[in-house]
Amino acid sequence: MGVPKKKILVVDSDEIILSSLSGFLSSEGFKTVQAGNIAQARQALGNEDFALVVMDLNLPDGDGFGLLDEITGNYPHTVVIVITNYGTIESAVSAIKRGAYEYLTKPIADDELRVTVERAARQHELIIENESLRSQLEHQYSLENILSQNYKMAKIFDLVEAVADSRTTVLMTGPSGTGKTVLARTIHQRSSRRDKRFVEVSCGALPETLLESELFGYAKGAFTGADGDKQGKFVAANGGTIFLDEIGNASPAFQVKLLHVLQDRQFEPLGSNRTMTVDVRVILATNQDLKEKVRQGEFREDLYYRINVVNIELPPLRERVGDVELLAKHFMRKSCSLHNRQKLGITEDAISLLERYQWPGNVRELENVIERAVVLSRGSYIDVDSLPDSIKYQQNVKEQGFKSMSLKKALAEPEKQIIRQALDSNGWNRQKTAKSLDINRTTLFKKMKQYGLYEEAEKLGLL
Numbered sequence: 001m002g003v004p005k006k007k008i009l010v011v012d013s014d015e016i017i018l019s020s021l022s023g024f025l026s027s028e029g030f031k032t033v034q035a036g037n038i039a040q041a042r043q044a045l046g047n048e049d050f051a052l053v054v055m056d057l058n059l060p061d062g063d064g065f066g067l068l069d070e071i072t073g074n075y076p077h078t079v080v081i082v083i084t085n086y087g088t089i090e091s092a093v094s095a096i097k098r099g100a101y102e103y104l105t106k107p108i109a110d111d112e113l114r115v116t117v118e119r120a121a122r123q124h125e126l127i128i129e130n131e132s133l134r135s136q137l138e139h140q141y142s143l144e145n146i147l148s149q150n151y152k153m154a155k156i157f158d159l160v161e162a163v164a165d166s167r168t169t170v171l172m173t174g175p176s177g178t179g180k181t182v183l184a185r186t187i188h189q190r191s192s193r194r195d196k197r198f199v200e201v202s203c204g205a206l207p208e209t210l211l212e213s214e215l216f217g218y219a220k221g222a223f224t225g226a227d228g229d230k231q232g233k234f235v236a237a238n239g240g241t242i243f244l245d246e247i248g249n250a251s252p253a254f255q256v257k258l259l260h261v262l263q264d265r266q267f268e269p270l271g272s273n274r275t276m277t278v279d280v281r282v283i284l285a286t287n288q289d290l291k292e293k294v295r296q297g298e299f300r301e302d303l304y305y306r307i308n309v310v311n312i313e314l315p316p317l318r319e320r321v322g323d324v325e326l327l328a329k330h331f332m333r334k335s336c337s338l339h340n341r342q343k344l345g346i347t348e349d350a351i352s353l354l355e356r357y358q359w360p361g362n363v364r365e366l367e368n369v370i371e372r373a374v375v376l377s378r379g380s381y382i383d384v385d386s387l388p389d390s391i392k393y394q395q396n397v398k399e400q401g402f403k404s405m406s407l408k409k410a411l412a413e414p415e416k417q418i419i420r421q422a423l424d425s426n427g428w429n430r431q432k433t434a435k436s437l438d439i440n441r442t443t444l445f446k447k448m449k450q451y452g453l454y455e456e457a458e459k460l461g462l463l
Helices: 015-027 038-047 064-074 089-097 110-140 151-163 180-189 208-216 252-264 290-295 301-307 321-339 348-356 362-376 389-400 407-425 430-437 441-450 453-460
Strands: 007-011 031-035 052-056 079-084 102-105 170-173 198-202 241-245 281-286 310-313
Touching (some): 007 015, 007 038, 015 031, 015 052, 015 110, 031 038, 038 064, 052 064, 064 079, 064 089, 079 110, 089 102, 151 180, 151 310, 170 180, 180 198, 180 241, 180 281, 198 208, 208 252, 290 301, 321 348, 321 362, 348 389, 362 407, 389 407, 407 430, 407 453, 430 441, 441 453
Parallel strands (some): 007 031, 007 052, 052 079, 079 102, 170 281, 170 310, 198 241, 241 281
């Protein structure tokens, strides 16, 4: 059997069938409880948790459909298999619509019952697993799990609480790496849309034509290679939330279409005249100054005011010095669990260096630094030697002053720092890093090899 020792409640008014079904299921590795009527079934359900219920619809003390409704309504983890000796298409359809997993007609062959129960047992496992995953997701993106002692973050949490369960469009601003994606997911999880999809789209990572087709979908023949209709991200997020990151990079043509969607929640897929209507909560984010882009004519003013209904501005980590130790220890525990390492803590000297660092890559960079330290350090504590040179060097320059050396050697360490910071800020994506440093990927690769950054990235699994 698929999953032994699961409990099954067998409900049937015929004592011979009841005994036969229970005996067969017990021989297949299940624990069974018998009930001859609705009253006994209710009592059993109240006393024990059942993975499955195998029940007859024809019961002496009431409507079997009523019992089915009670089980599906009050015991959502329990999977119901309905059996009867007078099956009709109408009753089968009604049972399935009211939540039954499967419908069998007497007499039931052993093989048929075995296969159905095995499938129902697997369905029960999926229900439990999905419930567990949903619970983990809710915890991961709960406000209580976003660590901060900063007063600015406290105000942001209050604002999230106020707007989460509404359709209000939210615009999040702030430097890269400050946690805009995490906060967007938190807003979704705290809303009544939490059971629907959260769909994330990076507007800066896709060219204009591809972005439009990704968001709005396309019709067959809309362009070369469009061999069939494709559902867009807005349709995929229907009933849930769509998160449009890097919205400041959107092209003028795309801005026009997005404005229409935000106003009416309607759009036409690429190459189609069919209007689609969706119920979607929209959250947007940018690390750019949209007001300045409006002033320069690079961003539509009407779209800016349409998306800036509620603005959440996330502060850079350098303005949250009091959170650095809190976050560092959290990331240490997380990385220890991920990489099967044991660390007792972070030394005071290391914390002091972390708190003095400017963190151009913000929270994302801090997480990368701590993960690196957990993987590479040999001792029980993360100490100063466990930290990257870019963080150690900030103190050494001030305390040691200039030492006689060639200009090439003197410039090597600052260059390594800059490259590391750029890599951390871009999630160690070499293409984005090379672009931000205004060098080609080959040059970046050579310098990473020169300074040992490539080998370090391989050890951390960042490449």
